[in-house]
Amino acid sequence: AAKESKDKNFAVFTPQMADKVQEQVQLERDLHRAVRDDEFEVFYQPVMEADGRTIHSMEALIRWHHPKKGLIVPTVFIPLAEEAGLIPQISCIVVEHTLQFLNDLKAKSLPLHRVSINLSGREFNHKHINELMGMIEDQGLTSHFEFELLESYLMENAEEVISLLDSVRKRGISIAIDDFGTGYSSLSYLKKFPVDKIKIDQSLVKDIISDLNDLEISKAVVAMARSLGLSVVAEGVETEAHSQLLSELGVDYLQGYFFSKPIPAPEMEAFLYKSENA
Numbered sequence: 001a002a003k004e005s006k007d008k009n010f011a012v013f014t015p016q017m018a019d020k021v022q023e024q025v026q027l028e029r030d031l032h033r034a035v036r037d038d039e040f041e042v043f044y045q046p047v048m049e050a051d052g053r054t055i056h057s058m059e060a061l062i063r064w065h066h067p068k069k070g071l072i073v074p075t076v077f078i079p080l081a082e083e084a085g086l087i088p089q090i091s092c093i094v095v096e097h098t099l100q101f102l103n104d105l106k107a108k109s110l111p112l113h114r115v116s117i118n119l120s121g122r123e124f125n126h127k128h129i130n131e132l133m134g135m136i137e138d139q140g141l142t143s144h145f146e147f148e149l150l151e152s153y154l155m156e157n158a159e160e161v162i163s164l165l166d167s168v169r170k171r172g173i174s175i176a177i178d179d180f181g182t183g184y185s186s187l188s189y190l191k192k193f194p195v196d197k198i199k200i201d202q203s204l205v206k207d208i209i210s211d212l213n214d215l216e217i218s219k220a221v222v223a224m225a226r227s228l229g230l231s232v233v234a235e236g237v238e239t240e241a242h243s244q245l246l247s248e249l250g251v252d253y254l255q256g257y258f259f260s261k262p263i264p265a266p267e268m269e270a271f272l273y274k275s276e277n278a
């Protein structure tokens, strides 16, 4: 946001803001190179069953190894990638890494759980989604993939999105609504959309113990999900107390630092190996 001057009616463009713009322009240039050379790594975070002990699935979360700046998290570069029109290429890279990961697990006879991939709104069109599904089908791994979408994307082009979601699910890939409870939150609207799962946003989960409102909202989300036949994941589970309360509420799956942060593929392999042999 523009810095406010004493006279509240106009904003001042400061030298710091010019630097910031310059930096973003440079970062966007770097991002084109990163896509070309694949400077990305995909981390995986386990999603646990409500018992907190058994692994249910994993979420793929991208990281960028910038040659000068080091590791960059997606909250920094995904918005830039969206502006630069690079999201479809980035999703192909994420799917590619994930296919490799699943094939490695298979070769080592480790269990293959479902991996969910985060998609952005603009890439949710038939042509691009068909491309992603084609890559996955070529490896015979559709039953091991899920796509995550923000609720705001659903609302934008409802009719087109519904037909696309239908075709994705018919081909065996499941659909989750990410960060639920932050945006439109129109629970009843949800029944129009063919989805499998909703993920309660971590901002709701965070205060669930101290804030009665957040507790009530979470209860309502679980109840609504039940009646629509959807499963529920709680994100941002950081403590034992959270984990316990959420499973008491009837949440199906738990994800958060309490169980594991997102970790590189080799560490995820070790995690899978350990839970297999626990």
Ligand code: C2E
Pocket: 045, 060, 061, 062, 073, 074, 075, 078, 087, 094, 118, 119, 120, 148, 178, 179, 202, 235, 236, 237, 238, 255, 256, 257, 258, 262
């Ligand atoms: P998200 O999909 O909601 O992912 C969950 C985020 O919460 C991840 O941040 C994860 O590291 C973090 N998290 C998990 N457990 C906890 C916890 O217990 N406490 C706290 N405080 N945080 C937790 P990350 O990896 O930085 O990703 C941020 C967002 O970037 C993601 O939010 C997603 O919207 C986007 N993103 C990540 N990877 C991709 C991708 O491959 N493609 C696209 N389009 N977006 C991506």
Ligand code: MG
Pocket: 059, 118, 148, 178
């Ligand atoms: Mg997600």
Ligand code: MG
Pocket: 178, 179, 199, 201, 202, 235
């Ligand atoms: Mg989320």
Ligand code: MG
Pocket: 179
């Ligand atoms: Mg998020």
